[in-house]
Amino acid sequence: MxxxxxxxxxxxxxxxxxxxxxxxxxxLWNYSSAYYRNSEYTYENEEERLELIEDIYNGCEKYNVECFSECYKDIDGINVDYTVFYKSDKTKEELLKKNRVTEHRYISLLSGNVDVEFKGFLEQKSENYKYIYDVSFIGNDDDIDKLYAFLSENHSISYPAITNGSERxxxxxxxxxxxxxxxxxxxxxxxxxxxxxxxxxxxxxxxxxxxxxxxxxxxxxxxxxxxxxxxxxxxxxxxxxxxxxxxxxxxxxxxxxxxxxxxxxxxxxxxxxxNVNDTKVILRTTYVIKVAVTAITIFTLVTNLSILLKDAASLSNAKMIENLKGYSYIRLNELGHDIENNSLDEYINAIYKKIYKEFYEESAPIICEHALIDEDNNVNYLKVNENGKCFIDKYLDLTEIDDKSDVAVFVPKDKIDAIDFDEVEYIVDELGIGTTDTKIQYIYYKGNISVPYIDQRIDLENVMNPVVILQNRMDIEKYNEELFSSDYREIMFNLSEAQIDEIKKKYEIDTKGLELIQVDVNESYTYHNNFIRKLIAFCSSLCFFSIILQMVLIILIVRMEYKLHAMELAVKKILGFGLTERNKFLICFGVITNLIVMILVMIIGNFLVKISLPLCLLIGISVIFLELLVTFINLIIIEKNSVSKILKGGCL
Structure with a gap:
């Protein structure tokens, strides 16, 4: 036990x-206004901003208050740079003691990574941090109120208040x-x-x-x-x-x-x-726990093995990524924009479209993205431009493409009746081609293939038997910028530093309150591979301990059954009852409850996380057989060692 x-x-x-x-x-995104009184402020111009920062710092010195500001920069949707501008070492000590905030990389399984850096409070006067609009205070409430009165005389600043709840x-x-x-x-x-x-x-x-x-x-x-x-x-x-x-x-x-x-x-x-035995209570409780643990074990194994199989497939793309040396993703991040007469998203999309067209021949941008999923027919559509052939040539026979074809559509033979041809034409439009006078060739393939595509969250993902819509050739003269549509975070560009500088200057990236960041494809893939290996280790440990716990409970139940029904089972053995017949309830209970649990996990899991039903069935049956094996081995061992003792000692 x-x-x-x-x-x-x-x-x-x-x-x-x-x-x-x-x-x-x-x-890290919440604590500054969940544990400390926080004020927001506004300013009319750069001179007023610099004066406000100076006044906050000097006011804190005058009224014995600590303060800090913060700046977040999203690098690639997974990694975030978080800078804390602190007044003194006392501020750093408080943040470490109360909130465990220190200069380190905070690694998470679900919410990405945050790189924390500390800088002096006055360093935010730099032009790079002009989009910081709030400050948090640490100290006595009366002193903070006096500081607010001092600052509000000459600046537009809100009353310091706690505005967010904590997760304690x-x-x-x-x-x-x-x-x-x-x-x-x-x-x-x-x-x-x-x-x-x-x-x-x-x-x-x-x-x-x-x-x-x-x-x-x-x-x-x-x-x-x-x-x-x-x-x-x-x-x-x-x-x-x-x-x-x-x-x-x-x-x-x-x-x-x-x-x-x-x-x-x-x-x-x-x-x-x-002959009074308290084991009956504990045995019933253990049966209940065992059913719950069985459900947890099957669900843990199914979800974690799904993760392992899925992520292990992405690790196989290493050689292909090595051939993309020099390629990078481009991120346009908002710092606090100064854009009029247009929304930020529309402005950023317009910049991406222009970059794609104007630097197409020089940067050879690669598109291989997940365009659509038809859940009713279980059909996935991939959109690939001509430079993305390196992603699919290993899995599809590109020699079948007619040289005169503008677009080749590879369709799995078992999905022919499920294809939505209107969707195919729509995706062709998104490549900036247009379907007018466009020659589309349909090619049918058979067999199971796992094709990689670019996913900005984890670099590369794999999908089974997709419909692949391939742009066979690009005619830049016929390229339709208005039709073109893509998740621009998933386009790989081969741009030099000089070209990046040209883009920044031409589209006034810095002056518009935006930040252009290059994320090297190889470095990003290496990072994700390391993360996947850690995730595999974490999931494997959960699976291992779930199975061990399941087996330990089975052994415990077998022993308690013999403690509770020792004499009955020993007599049945002497009378010639078989092993299965003597332990009918124990065996039937295990098999039936496991089947019920497996079915419930399949039903609930399919609604919650879309688990693989065949995998769930395979794992459920494997757990049943493993449990039966452990049960029979322990029954044989206990009967071999205990029957004579039971007959001699009764309840002892």
Whole structure:
């Protein structure tokens, strides 16, 4: 039972620390106005902005208030540069102590990475940071109010107030549940083992020694697991928001679970030697836990194996990426725009369209993107320009394309009846070609192929048996800029630094409150590969511990069945009942509940995360066979060692 308890503890600690990291990354966007009084300000011109920054700094010195401002720069949709402009070392110490904000890369599984950098408060006077519009204050409320009165005399600044809620309640809730589970599992362990310890006490073993031994073992293993799992999780992730509070809360849980062992000092020897058995309660509870764990195991295996198979496929694209040396993604990020008579998105789209056309021959831009998914017919459409042939030539026979064809459409033979030809023409239009006088050639292929495409979130993704709409050749004279449409973050450009400078100057990127960033394709792919490997390791550990926990509970149930029905099972064996017949309930319960759980996981999982039903079926059946194997092995071992003892000792 102790092994089962600590297996459960391992799994919930992994989830607890992973959630702690996610909350930390979320809080980086939230803490400045969730824990500190924050003011927003406006200014008419650059001179007034510089004067305001000076007045804030000098006012803080005068009224003994600390302050900081912050600037976020989205690099590529995954990585963010976060700069904190702090007044003094006291400010840095406060942010580290209260919010765990320090100069580091904060790595998250779900919300990307944040690179934190600290700079002096007055460094935000640089032209690069002219789009900062708020400041947070640290100090006594009366002093902050005096500072506000001082600043509001000459500047347009809002009253300092806390405007966002914190995520502390999430951390407290999750770790309170973890503590409760620790105590609950300890109580179950005590109920399961108490009869054995009473017998040992009756034979002369010291009660104090038993209690002290269990307390020490529980405390040592609980804290070893806590620190080991924390080190393992934060070797992959980073962000220990509320570290001290979590340690205190966990310590309280460990302490309370240790106090539960004092119940070994309250015992009834007469009851222990009678046929009264408390195992029935714990057995029923364990059956319930086992059903829940089975559901968690199957769901964890299905979702994590789906991730592993999906991400492992993207790792196979390394050689193709190596051939794209010099290519990069272009990001146009908003700093705070000065654009009139047009929306920001429209302005950025217009710039991208012009870059694509004017630098087409020089930069050889590559498009290979997911254009459409027809969920009703399970058909995926990929849009590929002529430079993107390197993505598909390994999977499709491009020699079948007629030289006179403007567009080649590769269609899987088993999807011919499901193709929407109107959608095909619409996607052709999006390539800037137009369907008027455009020769479209349809080519049909068979077999299962996994084709890569550019996905700005993770660089490359793979899709099975897509409809590939390939622009066979580009006639720049016929290129229709109005028709052209793409997710520009997914276009690879081969631009030199001189060309980037030319683009910035020509389209007034810097003066319009925008920032143009190049993200090297090879570097980005390498980063994502490293991330995927860490994710695979994390998912594999969850799968491993889920399976171990499942097996431990099966072994525990088999042993408790023999403790509760020992005499009955021993007599049935002597009377010639077969192994399966003697343990009919145990085997049938395991198979039936696993089938029900598997079906429920397939139904619920398909609605929530669109899991693979064949994979779910395969894993469910594998879990059933593995459980049966472990059950039969343990039944054979227990019967071999215990039947004679049971017949001689009765309930002992």
């Amino acid at each position: 102790r092994i089962a308890k600590f297996c459960i503890l391992v799994i919930i600690l992994i989830f607890g620390f992973a959630l702690q990291s996610e909350v930390t990354n979320y809080e 309640d999430v951390i407290y809730s999750v770790w309170s549940i973890i503590v409760f589970i620790c105590i609950l599992m300890t109580c179950m362990e005590i109920i399961y083992n108490k009869k054995e310890y009473i017998v040992r006490i009756s034979l002369g073993e010291s009660v104090k020694r038993i209690i002290l031994y269990n307390i020490i073992i529980n405390m040592i293993i609980s804290w070893l697991l806590f620190f080991a799992i924390r080190a393992a999780v934060f070797s992959v992730l980073y962000g220990e928001f509320m570290r001290t509070q979590i340690c205190i809360l966990y310590g309280i849980g460990v302490g309370l679970s240790c106090l539960c062992y004092l119940s070994y000092g309250i015992y009834d020897i007469k009851k222990a030697f009678s």
